[in-house]
Amino acid sequence: VKRREFLASPAALGALAQAQEHGGRPLGAAAFDGLGSKLRITGVKVFGVSLTQESDRPYVFVKIETSGGLIGWGEATLEGKASAVMSCVEDFRDFLIGADPILAEHHWQSMYVHTFYRAGPVIGSAISGIDQALWDIRGKYFGAPVYQLLGGPNDARGVRGYYHARAGSRPELEELRANATRDGITCIKTGLAGYFEWIDSHSKIQRAIDQLVMMREILGPDIDIAVDFHAKTSPAVASVLAKELEPVHLLFIEEPCPPENAQAMRKIAKHSTTPIATGERLITHYNVRELIEEGIVDILQTDINHVGGITALWKVAAMAGLSGIQMAPHSCEGPIGALAAVHVDASIPNFLVQEICSGVTPGPAEKIWQEWMGFPVMRMVDGRFPLPEQPGLGFTLSEDALKKYPFAGTRPMARVFHSDGSVAAW
């Protein structure tokens, strides 16, 4: 039997699987002996971390241990689907135990390509957590913050960020303006109130517009305002809003329609000069290709915990940059992914702004993050997230610290309905 024919046969696939089991190291790992590092992965641990018993987004943290004692942390949080991702991380153990952690790209390729079905959000999030942990180890191995390995930093002061705020009442907005100005915050993101049907009424559309016009009026011209449509509007409704909001000069409109149909989003983009941002639900650089090459969006927002970690977020930025598209990575999960995103932000030429799902006044989650890591995690100084100075992702975290917040199980994300009982998007 010729070698090529043998390798294509089912018998060969069985033999290959056996080789993996008996060798003690993953298939293909030995080929790199002498070219990589002498580190070997000895453990892959996954932690579900629930800040509250009801949390719909327990953090999923990945810890990779190595023979040299270096450890790496990554985040694989997938809102509403914690258990599935935790299982998926476990499924990748055979790819990793005994392998050289330095080969981040090789492992990324193997996890993605050898998964055969490529990746949706569950597999993408698992790969993301592992990839971040490998980069944490890479940084510690080279004694450098990850942004240095990625060719940064571009600005020693850190990376520009934005907090969230409700487009609330006049007094609320006046207070927001005072606090933002005091803290040097240059950008705020808000959402559209209510849920929209694919064709919707004058009163709802007018209310949304009035709210944002008032927000601009009160915040003034010097604070950028971004608006998250959260894919709860159809192209028909979003086109009306995007066009009528042009005079408000928004920094961007986010996810003006759901993510599966790029051409539908193009229709909205054609009707408004307001920049369009999207991408938090897209997995890997392969899935942003159409948006980029057809010039549909101005800003991409892929999430480092879903898109495929540092490796894939950097690739999305690279593809986007060639078309003049900027990056505003999504971050609405835990502290590890958010910090990992800051490293990518600090190194790419087409960075715009970094999200954190928090307010100008910190909430209870940030208190816990600080308790875990010993510094104010993802809190801006003068409108920027400061750059970590330690090697790797730049923090230490102990398993003991997480024990106070044991995994309380998977909970669904918010489920909302229209007044006629039909399914609505939030």
Next chain:
Amino acid sequence: MAAPVIRSVDRLPSGVLRVTSDQGIEGFGQPVPLGIALPVLGGRISSSREGLRAGVAPALWPSLEMACLDLEGRHRKAPVYQLLGGPTRTKVRILTPVEGPSDEALRDGVLDAQSRGAAAFLIPLPDPARARGFTSAVVRRLEALRKAGGDGSDYVLDGRARLTPGEASRIARAVEGLHLLWFDEPCVTGNIEAVRKLADETVTPLGFGVSIQEAPAFQELLRAQVIDVVRPHLSRFGLTEIRRIAVLAEAYYVAVAPICEPHPTAAAASLHLAASLPNFVIQELPLSLTPSLKSGYAGLSAAAGLQS
């Protein structure tokens, strides 16, 4: 429970089609033209609708399919929306057509319909369509209605395919700030490039369907991103074909607002269809067929078949 077996198909004096099962259960479809011979379907299983369709004249099919589903619902003691995978909603939003020779007559029509529970209105263009100052007349008409009906009143402008794409575009632009639910049939759809120009020039949502004869025409409009409301006619496509067209629209995030004959059986079927579609938005029905509207919605019946 076995599916019902058809014993006979006949036509009542009103034109309503009746399908009777071997157990004597009856199902009814909307009136059909007199000149067409009825198919002989005795012994066939009524649930096997694709199989039945092959031998039935296209003009009869929507009614026959309706009757078969009604029969099957009554046989299984289930409302038809359940057989169609629903319900997806608990009530159905209604679009009420208002007619009148003048702005004043339309205003009175809207206010009267509002007092009877209506909240969304289909409004005709002023006559004649090409008079001087036509665009201003359209804007004036809709502004007056919004003012009379209040911010909670919603409007669809009925173009009846009478305008050129350019005229339609000028009007669609002029009314953008009024947030119509949509501009219906602003022009003919035969030339997709002309429709594309219109769709590119306005954000007023556009609805098409009254004059569309073939389902692939919807696909063309969806692919060109020029349609915001898909409006297949129940008498032309039938319940199942409309469900298929709705699936196509769903993949483009486009809403469906089917059209039906102003007949009680067709109206009942349209409500069951509405209750099974995820991307349904509103059903056009006259006040006479929606006697118990509440805040713009019609209720759903839990009775078997298509009964309301």
